[in-house]
Amino acid sequence: MNDPVIAVIPARYASTRFPGKALAELCGKPMIQHVYEKAQASRADLVVVATDHELIKTKVESFGGRAVMTSPDHPSGTDRIFEAIQGLPGDIVINLQGDEPLLPTSVIDALIELMQNRPDCPMATVAVPAPRARLADSNIVKVVRGADGQALYFSRAPIPFLRDGGTEMPLYQHWGIYAYRRRTLARFVALPPSPLENCEKLEQLRALENGIPIQVLLSRLSSIGVDTPADLAAAEALMKQQRLEANR
Structure with missing residues (x-):
């Protein structure tokens, strides 16, 4: 029998580009509720x-969800998650982003299955194919995998670079969903921010720089991360379209 799996959704109230976005209405529900229901x-x-604000905690509890208050001083969502799981049973911890209301549940399940079938795997994440033109955007994180499916590098730059005369190859956009062994998560948050992490402002580089391998699961499904009010409008349009198609 497998150990319990904990799915944690870090939800900070303050957001530089979209304050309070976890509570933003999306097709009649707050965004955090959509993510919670996908996980559930x-x-x-x-x-x-795992939140730092009473408004988010109250909203989650109002729809029957479970929320815990965490320190407002955490430098990252990963630190917030580690605080939230203290006292909870389970060896596998899934980190779900509170701004991914369209993340398919099947992707969460595939990540859980990977960790359960690979007890040697300390950490895993997900990537999806993307056209090279899209990857020119520095807000979109790219990942390159090795032959064994482990991440070689994550970057805001369009990698791998296609040199004149070079051979094109599949390109992958990273999704910010992670799975950790509890001991790996404990080790990760105890490490100081690494040079590469500080350079690219990508937390997962801390793991690679310190020898923690990250298995990259490939998916062909799609989602929309919500960072701005414009993203919220795009997510709502896609959600309505998906509902129409499901009811045909």
């Missing part, structure tokens, strides 16, 4: 929202 429908045994 997955194979995770426990779903928890």
